[in-house]
Amino acid sequence: MKLAILGAGDVGRSVADLADEYGHEVVALADSTSATVDPGGIAVDDVLERKVGGEPLGAGDPEDVFDTTYDVLVEATPTTLGDAEPGFTHVKRALEADRHVVLANKGPVAERYEDLRALEAESAGSIRFEATVGGAIPVLSTVEDCTPQAVTAVRGVLNGTANFILTRMAAEGLDYEHVLAEAQDLGVAEADPTFDVDGTDAALKFVILANVLADGGFALEDATVKGIQDIPGSALDLAAEDGRTIRLIGEATRDGVRVGPRLVPENGALAVTGTRNIVQIETRNAGSLHSSGRGAGGPETATAVLSDVGRLPPL
Amino acid sequence: MGDAPVDEDEPDAETDGGLRAYTVRLELVDEPGELLRALAPIADNGGNLLSIHHERGNITPRGHIPVEVDLECPPDRFDDVVGGLRDAGVNIIQAGAEHYGEEVNVVLVGHLVETDLSDTLSRIEDEADAAVLDLSLAAPDGTDGVASARARLAIDSGRSEEALTAIRSIGTDKELTVVEPLLGGDA
Numbered sequence: 001m002k003l004a005i006l007g008a009g010d011v012g013r014s015v016a017d018l019a020d021e022y023g024h025e026v027v028a029l030a031d032s033t034s035a036t037v038d039p040g041g042i043a044v045d046d047v048l049e050r051k052v053g054g055e056p057l058g059a060g061d062p063e064d065v066f067d068t069t070y071d072v073l074v075e076a077t078p079t080t081l082g083d084a085e086p087g088f089t090h091v092k093r094a095l096e097a098d099r100h101v102v103l104a105n106k107g108p109v110a111e112r113y114e115d116l117r118a119l120e121a122e123s124a125g126s127i128r129f130e131a132t133v134g135g136a137i138p139v140l141s142t143v144e145d146c147t148p149q150a151v152t153a154v155r156g157v158l159n160g161t162a163n164f165i166l167t168r169m170a171a172e173g174l175d176y177e178h179v180l181a182e183a184q185d186l187g188v189a190e191a192d193p194t195f196d197v198d199g200t201d202a203a204l205k206f207v208i209l210a211n212v213l214a215d216g217g218f219a220l221e222d223a224t225v226k227g228i229q230d231i232p233g234s235a236l237d238l239a240a241e242d243g244r245t246i247r248l249i250g251e252a253t254r255d256g257v258r259v260g261p262r263l264v265p266e267n268g269a270l271a272v273t274g275t276r277n278i279v280q281i282e283t284r285n286a287g288s289l290h291s292s293g294r295g296a297g298g299p300e301t302a303t304a305v306l307s308d309v310g311r312l313p314p315l
Numbered sequence: 316m317g318d319a320p321v322d323e324d325e326p327d328a329e330t331d332g333g334l335r336a337y338t339v340r341l342e343l344v345d346e347p348g349e350l351l352r353a354l355a356p357i358a359d360n361g362g363n364l365l366s367i368h369h370e371r372g373n374i375t376p377r378g379h380i381p382v383e384v385d386l387e388c389p390p391d392r393f394d395d396v397v398g399g400l401r402d403a404g405v406n407i408i409q410a411g412a413e414h415y416g417e418e419v420n421v422v423l424v425g426h427l428v429e430t431d432l433s434d435t436l437s438r439i440e441d442e443a444d445a446a447v448l449d450l451s452l453a454a455p456d457g458t459d460g461v462a463s464a465r466a467r468l469a470i471d472s473g474r475s476e477e478a479l480t481a482i483r484s485i486g487t488d489k490e491l492t493v494v495e496p497l498l499g500g501d502a
Contacts, residue, residue: 152404174393211343230461230492234453235422239494241451249497263420263496270497 001102001309004028004065006090007076008051010298011131013162015074022306024072028065032077036070048132050087066093072309079204081220082272084108091116091127098124100315102308104131104301110204111219113211122315128244131304134158134206135295137265138307140212141161142291146283148213153253153282158205160197160275160296161189162228162248167273170236170245176229177211187273196229199259202250206259209252218257239263245271317425320447334387335485336418336469337447340408341400342379350382356399362388365469379406385446385469416471417497418448421482425491428458435468435489445480 001024014113016026026044028037036047036058047057065073073094074311077087084107091108094101096119103109108116109129120127134156135257143151161183162307168179180197183189195201203223210218228248239246247270250261264270270291272278277295282288294300339357343349350369357364368383375381388396397410423435436447443469454462470478479495486493 013324034324195493227454230424232424232455233454234425234460234487235463238422238451238453238463239420243467244420244496245420246494261492261494263422263494271328 001025001071002027002069002108003072003074003309004030004064004068005068005074005076006030007074007078007105008057009076011076011301011305012074012076013051013137014302015076015104016042017048018267018302018306019212022310024309027070028068029057030062030065030205031057031252032059032062035064037064039069047090056183060081066097070099071315072100072102072312074102074104074107074277074305074309075155076305077242081111084111088112092119095119095123095125095127098315100125100309101127102131102305102312103127103129104305106132106208107209112236113208113218114216117216119143125199126312128308128311129208130308131301134277134279134304135293135297136293136300137291137293137295138278138304139148139209139275139281139291141307141311142289143212144279146281146286146289148215150284150286151213152208152284153251154209154213154279155249155251155270155282156277156279157247157270157272158204158250158277158279159196159202159248160277161193161201162199163200163272163277164188164275165197165288166228166231166236166246166248169187169231169233170240173233173237175233176231188199197229199248202248203257203259204216206252206253210254210257213252214254223257223259225258231261240266244266245269247271287314295304334363335390335393336385336387336446337393337396337410339364339384339386339397339400339410341377341382341384342406343382345378345380351398352403353382354384354403356405357384357386357396360388360395360399361392362386362396365446371392375408381408386467387448395476413419417473417498418443418467419470419475419479419481420465420467420470422494423464423466423486423491424494425461425486425489426459427452427462427464427491428454430489430491432464433484435491438485439466439482442485443468443478444474445469445478445482 003026019026025041034056037060087105088108091101130140130292148199203225243266244263245266246261250259276294365385370381448467450466452464
C-alpha cells in the first residue's frame with residue numbers, strides 16, 4: 001500500500017522507517033509546517049535525517065499530502081481533546097477522497113467516534129485505530145476477533161508512566177513527587193505529566209474501547225476519572241500488608257468508563273510492573289483473555305499501525 | 316519460575332487463611348455475668364470476636380436482652396461455635412445463615428484524623444451495611460497531615476458493588492480518596 005503519513009513525531013517517523021519491512025511504500029510524510037511528497041516513494045532515511053537535524057522535512061506544504069496519490073492516510077499527529085482537530089479534518093478529507101485511514105491519534109476516536117463512523121459509511125475507505133489503545137498490544141483486533149458483542153468488559157493498565165510511578169513507590173517506599181522527578185529524569189514521564197498521572201490518557205483509551213463495545217456513545221466527559229497524584233507511599237504500604245498493591249486501572253463496558261487507582265492482588269495478572277501495559281478482555285463465552293506488552297514507544301506503536309495497514313482491504 | 320498457582324485468581328478462593336465472618340443473634344437473661352458466659356463458648360471453639368452489639372434497653376418479647384455478635388472463624392468450626400453456645404444454655408435467635416459473605420479491603424487516603432476517622436468508619440458500617448473487621452492506619456506526617464487507612468470489611472454476599480458505591484460517596488463527602496478493590500473478572 002502507498003502510505004501518506006501525517007505527523008512526524010516518534011510514531012510517524014517509526015511508521016516511515018518500518019514501512020518497507022512490512023511491504024509498504026511511503027509517498028508522503030508531513031509535520032505541521034512542511035512535507036515531503038513523492039508519488040514514486042520518498043527517500044525515508046534522508047527525510048528522517050533532516051527531521052532529526054532540525055531541518056524542515058521537505059520543500060512541500062503539509063496541504064500537498066492530500067493532492068498526492070495514496071492508499072492509506074496514517075494520522076499520527078498529537079492527540080487533541082474536544083473537537084479533536086486538526087486530526088478529525090485530516091481523517092475526513094481522506095475518507096471523502098475514498099482513501100483508508102489508520103489512526104495513531106486518540107483524539108478523533110475517543111471524542112468523535114460517531115462522526116468518524118458516519119464518514120466511513122459514506123466512503124469506499126475504512127478506518128482502523130489499533131495503535132490508539134495499548135501500543136504494540138493487539139487489543140482492538142482481539143476484541144474484533146472475539147466480536148465486540150461477546151466482550152462484556154475490558155480492564156487493565158494502559159498508562160506506562162502512571163504504572164512506573166506506582167511500581168517504584170511500592171518497591172522503594174518512596175513518595176509520589178520523588179518518583180515523578182526520577183521518572184522525568186529517565187524520560188519515562190514528560191516534563192508536563194498531567195495527562196498521564198491524572199488519568200486522562202488512560203481514560204481516552206478506555207473511552208475508545210467503550211465506543212467499540214457499544215458502537216459509539218462515549219467521549220471523555222462520560223468517563224469517571226481519578227488520577228494517582230493523591231496516593232501517598234503509605235497507601236501502598238498498607239495495601240502490601242494484605243498482599244495487594246495499587247494500580248491505575250481502567251474499565252470499559254457498554255455502560256461506562258471508569259479510571260482510577262484500585263487495589264489489585266500483588267501477584268495478580270493486572271499488577272504489571274514498570275512501563276508495561278496489560279489488558280484483560282472479559283468475554284461471555286470464553287472467560288478472560290490477558291495481553292501484556294509495551295503500550296507506548298515509536299517502533300512499538302508503529303507495529304500496530306502497520307498491522308492495521310495489513311488488515312485493510314484493497315481499494 | 317513456574318506458572319503462578321491457578322487458585323490464586325479464583326474469586327471464591329479464601330486467601331486470608333480461610334476465615335469467614337458470621338453474625339449470631341442471641342438473647343440473654345438480664346443478669347450480671349450473662350454476657351461473659353455467652354461469649355466464652357465462641358472463643359473456646361476457635362471463634363474470634365469482632366464486635367458485640369449489646370442492645371440494653373431493647374427487650375425481646377420474652378423479656379430478654381438481644382445481643383448481636385460478629386465473629387470470624389473457619390467455616391468448618393462454625394457449627395462447633397453454635398453447638399458450644401447451645402451447650403452453655405444460651406438462647407440463639409439466628410445463626411448459620413451467614414450475614415456477611417464477602418470480605419473486601421479498601422484504602423482511604425486524606426486528612427483522615429481531622430475528618431474524624433471513627434465517624435467515617437461508623438458511616439461505612441451504617442451506609443454501606445458493612446462490618447469493619449480490622450483497620451490499619453499510617454500517618455507518617457502526623458495527625459494533621461495526609462494519612463492512609465486500610466479497612467477490611469465484611470459485606471453481605473453479592474452486595475459488594477452497592478457497598479463500594481456507598482463508600483465512594485462517603486469519600487466524596489469527606490474529601491477522601493477511596494482506593495477500591497477491583498471486582499469482576501479474575502483480577
